[in-house]
Amino acid sequence: MNIWMVLIAATVLSSVLCNILIPMAWRTALVDVPCERKQHGVPVPLVGGLAVYGTMLIMMVALLPLEVDIRLFLVSSSFMVLIGALDDRYDIDPGVRFIAQMLAAAVVVFGADVQITQLGNLFGTGVIELGAFSMPFTLLCIVAAMNAYNMIDGIDGLLGAMAMVAFAGIVLLAFMHSQQLPMLVATILFGAMIPYLIRNIGVKFRPVRKIFMGDSGSMLVGFTVVWMLVMLTHPERILESWFEATPEMSAVRPVAVLWLIAVPLMDMFAILARRVLKGQSPFKPDREHLHHMFMRAGFSARRALAIISVIAVVKLALGLTLEWMQVPEAVVLSLFVAIFVLYLIMLKHIWRVVSWVRRHRDIEPSN
Template sequence: MPEWLTLSFQVLTSFVFAFAAIKVLNPLAQDIGLVDRPSARKLHQGNIPLIGGLSVFVAVLFAAIIWLPNTQELRLYLIAAAMTVFIGALDDKYDLSVRVRLVGQMIIASLMIYGVGAYFSELGDLFNLGNIDIGWLGIPFTYFVIIVAINAFNMIDGIDGLIGALSINTFTAIAILFLLSDQNNYLSVALIMATALLPYLLFNLKVGKHMQSKIFMGDSGSMFIGLSVVWLLACGTQGEEQAFSPATALWLTAIPLMDMLSIVIRRFRQGLSPLKPDRDHIHHILMRLGNSPRKALLMITLAAVAMSAVGIVGEFFGVPQSVMFALFIAVFGVYHWALTDTTVLKQFLRDSKQNEPQYHEEI
């Protein structure tokens, strides 16, 4: 069977199973209470099923079993993914504490590092001084990367469609790079992941008359996405058959990564916990500037696509890794400055309004 036809069947299988899983899990989630309830911070209406991550996992699982070679690496990845989704679903159901969630994320990282055997030991030529080989330090570094990735995708999940659109962008960009390097097995996984996210995105945005039952991704989804992104990036950037450089990998996850780092820096400067929730993410700021949620979604998605394109083009034309890394740091600096300045300005205007003298008309 031609490779393009095999890939077509893989993505079709992924889409169908994801769509079917949503239809089956939606009423079940309502019955067992696996829903997101409105609160002071959650302004949606009604109880929304948290089944996005579950539907994506079901699709990836069946598509992988049907179409992908039964390798030990794939089996271990699917086991790690199943554990990830299970821990995330527990968090969605019982709202686990930050400490318990962190322990769960450490377990997930351990499964990938010691089970799948994927971790970052080489960081590439980031400073034009030769390849940076961190050896055994790659294990604690990979723990850090997995926790960052999980929380980055979790934090960006603030408006309808955003985590779905950004994740599809990341997996599609990874797939393109694997395609350019003829690594078809990893290409298939990336495409299956991207396609499995499409039904979630359509239901989340309520696109079409058959997809009006709104669903959310849930922590099971953000954790699964984070794990899968890191695994594919590790597979693509490490070893002798490197598909792309670690510097390129930064561009593929630019918006979630930059947004999280910017938030953490601002919270530390304000003396707040980096895990404290707030409404100063990029989507919140864009909406405070007068943009609708859909317009903010479009703007952020286009920015993410543009940054992924920079990474792909740089990799394709062999731009030095040090240049790509320096450019990424420069873009992040501008990003952080822009969001910080906007936040400060908003606070200044708010304080100024509160401090205005109140005049009362005399009768």
């Protein structure tokens, strides 16, 4: 099937599912009720993730033979979406949610043998093989990604934008390395995100038509992103027998995929480190994320979304360029770490940064 037809079909199907799920959300009280930590003024249906999941499920079943790898992925993602929906509705304890995430990840790691077995030649001394640590490392990566996307979902459009940057990056990397399966799946998910993003940022829609992704969606995004990144870096471990094998198919270097999820990843690790250093629980919600910094500096939520999206696209473009040019992996990693350290320094001196930005802006600061 033509990739553009897949994109259009996914977009249309997701839009239809949104229309079906919105009234169901009101009937089942699957809505996000405003509180002191939330900016919206009225309850909003939490069905964006369900629409994306439904689109992915229907199109993967329709377009792909249900081999064991695909079946296990769909079972695992279905379980994760169920847990996320229950969390949206009943506010599940973080410990219980973490165990559920580990179980969902274990289905594909142990059942489908989806593992990160090596990290590439990061230090110029040869490929780093994980050996016995492959399975636990992959589990931690999946859970970390699910929580990274969950934590960055703080203003309208941000989760959708970060997800679409990652899916677009997967499509481009898959094209560069002639990997058809991740290209197809990422295209489905990219298209499925479009109707959600339009509704989420409130483009001329009434409040009743606005929707949020919910925990079901944010965890689904993190889960599917890592699953496809493992495909890209370890194509020999993913069943692609129904696609035509080509001599051009090759593996993406593991360090390259960091740039696809750079913003959610850096934001999560920086926030966790800051909470731990302050003696707080790493799971305690706060208002110290990247988007909060921009809003404290006087930017509106829309402007913060635009700036962070541009940052994510620039990092993606940099990562793709480094991979295309086959820059040594040690250099790519050093550059990534340098940017992360710069971000940590900015966090440490955030009030000075905010004060400087406010002095150079003509708008009133917003809280």
